[in-house]
Amino acid sequence: MASNARASPLRLGSLVIQPVSDGVLRLDPSDIFADAAPEEWQPHVPRDDHGRVELGLTCLLVKAGERRILVDTGFGHRSDSSELGLLSRNMSQLGVAPHEVDAVVISHPHGDHIGGATTGTGKNVRLSYARARYWLGTADWDHFSRPDSLARAQLLVDKLLPLAAAEQLDLADGEREIAPGVRLLPLPGHTPGHIGVAFTSGQQMAVYVGDMIHHPLQIEHPDWCPIFDALPPLSRATRRALLDRARREGSLVLSYHLPFPGIGRIDGSWSPSRSGRGGASNRLHCAQ
Template identity: 30%
Template sequence: MKLPGPFSITRVVETEGPSFAPDFLLPDAVPDAFAQTDASRDPRFYDAASNKLVMGFYALIIRTERNVILVDTCVGNDKERPMRPDWHRRNGSFLTDLAASGCPAESVTHVLCTHLHVDHVGWNTRLIGGRWVPTFPNAKYLMARTEVDHWQEVRRRDANVNHGSWDDSVQPILDAGLAVIVDSDYEIEPGIHLMPAPGHTPGNVILCLDDGKQRAYLVGDTIHHPVQIERPQWSSRFCADPQLAATTRIAFIERVAESGAWVLPAHFPRPTAVQITGDAGGFGFTTPQT
């Protein structure tokens, strides 16, 4: 699916649908509080029948004249995720769907994981002959230094951190020499650079795009669900530092509101891209005309 914004941005979906109860993902979204939000009345974003937030798991692909940049690599196939039955030993069509969208694995020049959680690193690797090998053999895998340092340290204490995804989806990239460890404001090419957004994880980054005509921000899990635009103080249960995540989210939303920039998070269901409206008195968003 083509998304609005600078350069050319497309979305390739791994899964999409009702995912988590509001107050499971967002502990502050207790039933009374959630019921007062616009998102709770929008069937694109909330499935009332199952009481679950609708979420997508997808990669975003940016094409420029020079590069093909793949942002966030979902859950992946064949991974051992016994604690998450829907992620355990998946056998999905993501890679063929990616190729069908005009982006064969060999064409990818950069992979960016906005952070190193299990659902953002999965397709970094695939299982071939019993070994985890890089899925994108010609790509530089960009990882923020703060993020790598943090999870490397945690991994030393806990082999199962992030459902074991360090060992099957990050370490093999480091071992293959394809990781490029960068500062949190790294520039990939003119008009495309990272911006630090700590809180969800210590080294979480946003990818900023500006082609001189339009701007977009690929924010990863800085904003998980559309309801957090109305309620930017609500952080997720997966945030390492919920307070800092909220501070980062609020500052970002205040900065881009009314700017016309497109905001493309990692889990917003279709239509995925939004433009934030409003001010500190109350934020909202508009979606693309279809």
């Protein structure tokens, strides 16, 4: 079952990148393919008995020297679903405790990415990663901390505001290196301040794209925005530039919502990689 899926860690120079699943999410495909005619996507998209599409939820646990960095936090524990919120269980099975995490990157404050940043609600909120600095794009803080945004979403009150109240929230405006070879990358459009992460070592590069891609078909059709994109024209431009660059540079792409472990290359279409192993030109290798 996908929620129990394991993947080998990947090594990029001295960086070790471990995909960790938070489970699977099932969505109505019309939410994902809102920009496409049914005949364009239906023949290519497997659906479950309820007509829904399964999306991955793949966080990254990165070792950079002595530092541990978590990229996105999943949904957090959910009593209403056994398919979601599995990150903490899967991290503990890898032998990593929450207090060992030094930095947490929140690509954007939607529930499937920031849900695991804290536990509890109201006065009982606690930061899940007590020692960590949390990173968020400045434009997302500006947008989602506005009174009208907070009034619409209790999630933000319980997940976003406590990070700032604890003085453990750092904002990134533009590119920002948070550890050697680990650089936050502005990828705006899905939300105003949506960020990805570039991992580099020498000439090798991998890029975490967050919610710039929800489905492999968007690689062939970068103009297709899901209904969740807040700024569709900007999202299309960012997606096109990101995919062009990944294709040109041959970089590995690490995605949140493509099928676990969400790793592959852009080769006209999505070219998934199970372990990072591949042909002689594949410069990313298993750590083990």
